[in-house]
Amino acid sequence: xKRRISAIIDIFWSVKLTITLLIILAIVxxxxxxxxxxxxxxxxxxxxSSWWFITLLFLLSINITVCSWKKLPPIxxxxxxxxxxxxxxxxxxxxHSLTFRFNGSRDGVIKMISxxxxxxxxPIVPLDPPAAATADTKLFITERGNLSRYxxxxxHISIVLILLGSxxxxxxxxxxxxxxxxxxxxxxxxxxxxLTELSLPFAVRCDDFQLIYYQGTNKIxxxxxxxxxxxxxxxxxxxxxxxxxxxSYQGIRFYQSSYGQQPFNPHTGSLKLEISDPSGxxxxxxxxxxxxxxxxxxxENQKMTVxxxxxxxxFVRDEEGQVHSRSxxxxxxxxxxxxxxxxxxxxxxWIFAKFPDINMGKKKSPLHFEITFPAGxxxxxxxxxxxxxxxxxxxxxxxxxxxxxxxxxxxxxRYYIIVEQQDSAGISVVIGAKTNxxxxxxxxxxxxxxxxxxxxxxxDDE
Amino acid sequence: xTSDKLFGxxxxxxxxxxxxxxxxxxxxxxxxxxxxxxVATGFAWFSLCVHTIAFILRWVESYRLGxxxxxxxxxxxxxxxxxWSIMAIYLILEYRYGFRAVGVAASLLSALGLGxxxxxxxxxxxxxxxxxxxxxxxxxHVITCFLGYxxxxxxxxxxxxxxxxxxxxxxxxxxxxxxxxxxxxxxxxKTIAIGFPMLTIGIFTGAVWADYAWGTYWSWDxxxxxxxxxxxxxxxxxxxxLTRGWRGTKSALLSIIGFFFxxxxxxxxxxxxxGLHSYA
Numbered sequence: 075x076k077r078r079i080s081a082i083i084d085i086f087w088s089v090k091l092t093i094t095l096l097i098i099l100a101i102v103x104x105x106x107x108x109x110x111x112x113x114x115x116x117x118x119x120x121x122x123s124s125w126w127f128i129t130l131l132f133l134l135s136i137n138i139t140v141c142s143w144k145k146l147p148p149i150x151x152x153x154x155x156x157x158x159x160x161x162x163x164x165x166x167x168x169x170h171s172l173t174f175r176f177n178g179s180r181d182g183v184i185k186m187i188s189x190x191x192x193x194x195x196x197p198i199v200p201l202d203p204p205a206a207a208t209a210d211t212k213l214f215i216t217e218r219g220n221l222s223r224y225x226x227x228x229x230h231i232s233i234v235l236i237l238l239g240s241x242x243x244x245x246x247x248x249x250x251x252x253x254x255x256x257x258x259x260x261x262x263x264x265x266x267x268x269l270t271e272l273s274l275p276f277a278v279r280c281d282d283f284q285l286i287y288y289q290g291t292n293k294i295x296x297x298x299x300x301x302x303x304x305x306x307x308x309x310x311x312x313x314x315x316x317x318x319x320x321x322s323y324q325g326i327r328f329y330q331s332s333y334g335q336q337p338f339n340p341h342t343g344s345l346k347l348e349i350s351d352p353s354g355x356x357x358x359x360x361x362x363x364x365x366x367x368x369x370x371x372x373x374e375n376q377k378m379t380v381x382x383x384x385x386x387x388x389f390v391r392d393e394e395g396q397v398h399s400r401s402x403x404x405x406x407x408x409x410x411x412x413x414x415x416x417x418x419x420x421x422x423x424w425i426f427a428k429f430p431d432i433n434m435g436k437k438k439s440p441l442h443f444e445i446t447f448p449a450g451x452x453x454x455x456x457x458x459x460x461x462x463x464x465x466x467x468x469x470x471x472x473x474x475x476x477x478x479x480x481x482x483x484x485x486x487x488r489y490y491i492i493v494e495q496q497d498s499a500g501i502s503v504v505i506g507a508k509t510n511x512x513x514x515x516x517x518x519x520x521x522x523x524x525x526x527x528x529x530x531x532x533x534d535d536e
Numbered sequence: 537x538t539s540d541k542l543f544g545x546x547x548x549x550x551x552x553x554x555x556x557x558x559x560x561x562x563x564x565x566x567x568x569x570x571x572x573x574x575v576a577t578g579f580a581w582f583s584l585c586v587h588t589i590a591f592i593l594r595w596v597e598s599y600r601l602g603x604x605x606x607x608x609x610x611x612x613x614x615x616x617x618x619x620w621s622i623m624a625i626y627l628i629l630e631y632r633y634g635f636r637a638v639g640v641a642a643s644l645l646s647a648l649g650l651g652x653x654x655x656x657x658x659x660x661x662x663x664x665x666x667x668x669x670x671x672x673x674x675x676x677h678v679i680t681c682f683l684g685y686x687x688x689x690x691x692x693x694x695x696x697x698x699x700x701x702x703x704x705x706x707x708x709x710x711x712x713x714x715x716x717x718x719x720x721x722x723x724x725x726k727t728i729a730i731g732f733p734m735l736t737i738g739i740f741t742g743a744v745w746a747d748y749a750w751g752t753y754w755s756w757d758x759x760x761x762x763x764x765x766x767x768x769x770x771x772x773x774x775x776x777x778l779t780r781g782w783r784g785t786k787s788a789l790l791s792i793i794g795f796f797f798x799x800x801x802x803x804x805x806x807x808x809x810x811g812l813h814s815y816a
Binding site for chain 1: 602722
């Protein structure tokens with residue numbers, strides 16, 4: 075049994091598996107992006123949430139975890155302070171190594187070298203020389219960046235954290251859509267994935283909705299909704315939400331996702347009709363008008379009436395001049411007015427909520443007409459999300475980014491030093507350096523330190 | 537002087553820079569080469585300055601139109617920034633490590649980047665931002681992603697030079713003017729050591745922004761998925777190199793393949809697939 079378990083663990087303990095899994099994941103993901111090019115039955119297949127895709131991610135997590143566990147002993151060993159004695163020949167064979175010859179006292183030379191290294195934050199430590207060495211040989215070692223050996227864990231465990239976080243989110247979170255008209259309160263939302271309704275532990279109400287345009291254009295700059303959270307009918311939280319700025323309550327977040335305007339109901343609704351002088355600047359009369367109802371303009375004596383006889387939510391004229399509605403959305407709401415004097419029809423024309431300057435087809439009537447549909451007709455589209463895995467995902471992401479910088483730019487460097495008193499020939503110094511990555515940076519540092527030592531050592535000679 | 541014309545000027549300057557680097561590379565006379573190297577570098581910095589001024593000018597122009605935003609949000613602007621990043625990252629590498637060898641590749645790529653804008657007549661009007669794009673995360677996300685792309689582009693350039701060198705040797709010429717294979721290989725790795733963390737931060741800031749805007753940090757839309765696939769490819773590069781000792785030809789090949797994935801993520805997704813992400 076133990077052998078079987080250890081055999082299974084051995085499969086997971088391999089970078090070959092990692093490479094295989096990454097390649098499979100890449101190919102499968104590519105296929106996923108190409109699905110929409112196929113007929114809708116294939117196109118709708120939820121590849122990224124399928125059991126086998128999730129299994130692949132799961133296998134990757136186990137692979138990373140097992141590799142991390144197995145690498146702990148060798149990584150720990152490589153990060154331990156180096157205390158093994160070494161021979162002169164060892165240093166001379168290193169990629170970076172230099173030999174010096176100085177005069178003066180051995181202790182003086184050692185002190186000089188120690189200072190040079192301290193300048194670069196390397197405290198040198200004496201080592202016991204190898205058995206074969208003479209009594210006049212002194213060994214020193216210094217290193218920095220031992221902990222950088224552990225950067226592997228930051229980059230790899232973070233991935234497991236991210237995958238764990240996404241698992242938590244899909245198991246214990248939800249995502250849904252909620253539509254609120256201004257003044258409306260709701261407690262249920264609609265989940266697109268499962269096509270079911272979900273009840274929230276509290277209710278939300280939209281108190282106000284605003285659309286902001288870029289000055290002088292009809293391009294939307296922003297849209298905001300005044301959202302209120304209600305518990306047992308009492309308002310517990312209020313926030314004006316906009317795109318990129320959600321409301322959060324009890325771990326559930328409400329995002330301003332879309333908006334719309336409920337079509338004006340010509341049977342029950344009323345709108346504001348403003349009548350002004352021909353220049354359109356001086357307001358003469360304001361009527362809250364309903365459809366198909368004549369209203370008197372001016373004084374009773376004048377006997378002039380205006381009536382709203384037609385409404386379309388999305389005005390468009392075809393080649394024959396016939397009026398149609400392009401859609402059911404209030405994209406270009408328009409109303410047709412009928413002006414009568416003494417019971418006689420004198421004018422019939424269209425006016426537009428979004429283009430107040432246009433009175434289309436007006437011939438005789440000197441007055442200017444404008445309409446405004448009630449603001450209460452707007453509704454806000456909210457995306458409602460609960461995702462308890464997010465803190466883990468963010469944590470994993472941050473650790474991954476930090477870990478990557480450490481992996482590439484923090485290295486473990488070690489300097490080996492031998493100082494040997496050679497009687498009349500003076501003092502021989504050999505310095506060698508080693509690193510696990512970023513060789514160019516080590517070369518620069520090695521040159522700097524040895525230049526100081528060469529300068530100081532030769533100066534002492536005088 | 538509009539930013540548009542200045543970008544055109546920058547492209548020409550990059551082409552001249554390319555010529556300087558090329559002459560530097562080819563000249564046999566060591567002392568002449570040395571001086572030419574300084575001229576090439578100086579001209580490269582000058583071109584980058586003009587390019588930077590053009591970028592800032594476009595930013596200012598957006599304020600004059602009453603919109604006021606950093607120019608990073610459509611194909612035109614992202615291409616401009618892409619070309620800028622390639623030169624900027626190259627010059628930093630050149631300054632830190634002192635190798636002018638790859639200047640030919642970087643300047644040519646930057647010139648190409650700007651050239652493609654005119655070639656494909658990318659729409660250049662400054663449009664106001666839709667609400668979803670109005671966020672500081674946009675700046676962070678776009679900048680880090682494109683710095684990553686730019687580093688990968690330089691890696692591509694280095695790997696292309698590597699294969700050019702192999703071709704020249706195969707054709708029978710002993711002496712080529714290109715740097716040693718080992719150096720090209722190290723430079724290739726260096727660019728990916730910069731590009732990979734940048735791409736990771738880019739994907740991460742994108743996820744945080746998506747979370748703020750729509751409540752979903754990852755929705756497997758084509759752009760997100762392809763950026764992840766590109767990330768997988770470069771992660772594979774690192775694993776092959778660090779644990780299986782892949783160097784030289786294999787390394788260069790993977791770097792070139794990776795860059796094709798970058799280009800597909802950048803353009804392929806926008807023009808061939810579509811989704812929530814179809815801004816730039």
